[in-house]
Amino acid sequence: MRLKAKATGNASVDMNDRIYLCIKHKTKSIAVFEAKHDVDLLATDIGTMKLGAKLAAPSALRNSACSSRSTSSTQRHNDHNSSDNNGCSESDSIRNLSALSGKRTNEESASGDAQAAVSRQLQQRQQQQTSRVTPSHWDPPTGKALNDCNGSRKWNILDFDVGRVLGKGKFGRAYLAREKNSNFICALKIMYKNELEESKIEKQLRREVEIQTHLRHPHILRLFGYFHDEKRVYLILEYAARGEMYKLLQKQGSFTEPEAANYIAQMANALEYLHEKHVIHRDIKPENLLLNANGELKISDFGWSVHTRGSRRRTLCGTLDYLPPEMVEGRDHNESVDLWSLGVLMYEFLVGVPPFEDLQSHKATYRRIAKVDLHIPPYVSPEASDLITQLLQYDGERRMPLYEVLKHPWILKHIPDPRSV
Secondary structure (H helix, E strand, C coil): CECECCCCCCCCCECCCCECCCCCCCCHHHHHHHHCCCCCCHHHHCCCCCCCCCCCCCHHHHCCCCCCCCCCCCCCCCCECCCCCCCCCHHHHHHHHHHHCCCCCHHHHHHCCHHHHHHHHHHHHHHHHHHHHCCCCCCCCCCCCHHHCCCCCCCCHHHEEEEEEEEEECCEEEEEEEECCCCEEEEEEEEEHHHHHHCCCHHHHHHHHHHHCCCCCCCECCEEEEEECCCEEEEEECCCCCEEHHHHHHHHCCCCHHHHHHHHHHHHHHHHHHHHCCEECCCCCHHHEEECCCCCEEECCCCCCEECCCCCECCCCCCHHHCCHHHHCCCCECCHHHHHHHHHHHHHHHHCCCCCCCCCCHHHHHHHHHHCCCCCCCCCCHHHHHHHHHHCCCCHHHCCCHHHHCCCHHHHHHCCCHHHC
C-alpha cells in the first residue's frame, strides 16, 4: 500500500467519521521550518489542530516546549504509502516554533550557528520523546495503552488524536496520530474495506499485517497493532519523521559512497533478520524505505512479502525496475530476489537511476533484466562496482549472501562496524 504525498495546508474535518484532521499552517515561519526538514511535528500539526473544541492538554506534555516535525511522501511507479497536542496555546505554538526555526535575527546571522543549535535541540527533544515512550529499538512502547496493542485490547478511532495527512494513495491515507493514553506518536494508516474488496487485495493486506506485526528490528518499520470498524481498516504504525528515501534521493540526485554504504549496511542487517525469520520482502525499492528522525532507514510496505520455509515461489510481484531475472522469466524464486533488489538499490543510490531502466518500453526493461545488461559508470569506485556485480547475478544461487555483503571491502571501507549501524 504505497501512499502518495499530499502537501496540504488544511485537511477537512469529517465529524461523522470522528476523524479530526485539519491542520492550518498560520505563519510563514512554520512553513520555512518544515521545508528545512527539521523533525519535530508535534506543535505544527496537533498543536494547531481544530478539533471542534480545544483539546485538553495532558499535564505531562504541557510542560514540554512546543516544537515541529516534518515528513512527506512521493510517488514513482505506483500509488504508494505513509503532533502532539502538547498543551501550548496556538499563539504559544507559533511563537515557540518561530524561535526554534531559527528566525534570522542579527545575532543569529552573525554567529552563523543558529541552525546547528536548532538541530541539536530538536534531536534532544526527539530523544526525550522516544525515551518517554520507547525504551529501545526492540521493545514496544511503555505507554499503558500501546503495551497491549497485540494482545486483548480493543482499539477504536477515539483512542487517537489524529493530525495531518502524511500521504494518500489508491486504498486510503496515512495520518500522523497520537494515542491518547500514552501520548505515543505514531502513524495511522486508514483504508476503506470496499476499496480493498473491489481490488481483491484483502488477502494481501491480511498477510502484510500477520507478517509485520511479529517483526522486531531497528531497521524495519514497526506495526504496533490494527483495528477495524464497519467501513475501515486501521493500521497503527511506527512514525518515520523524515519520510521516504525516494524523496531524499530525488532531492540529492544520488548519494555519496559513505552515505550509500551506511544505508546498504542497514538494509543488509534488516534483510538478514527477515530471511532468518523466513520472510521474503519482494518489493525493495526507495519508495518502501523510510527514514526516522535520526536518519535511520526503516523497511516498510510488506504487502508483497511472504513467509516461507524453504519452498520456492512463482508469483510475479513487486516493481519492474527491481525484479530479478527469475521473476521476469516466470521461474521459481526464493529469498535471493531480495539480494538482487539490494544490488539494484545500491546502483541507484550511487548513480541516481535503476540499472536496467529503459524509458522506451517495459518490454525493453524486461529484456535488459533478463540479459543482466549492466553498465556501471566509471566514477563508481572499483570496490562498489564489485559489490553491485556480485549482487546482480543472473543465477540467484551465485548472488553474494548478506553476511558476506556486511564483510565486503566497500562496506568496511566506509563502515568499520557494519553490524552496529
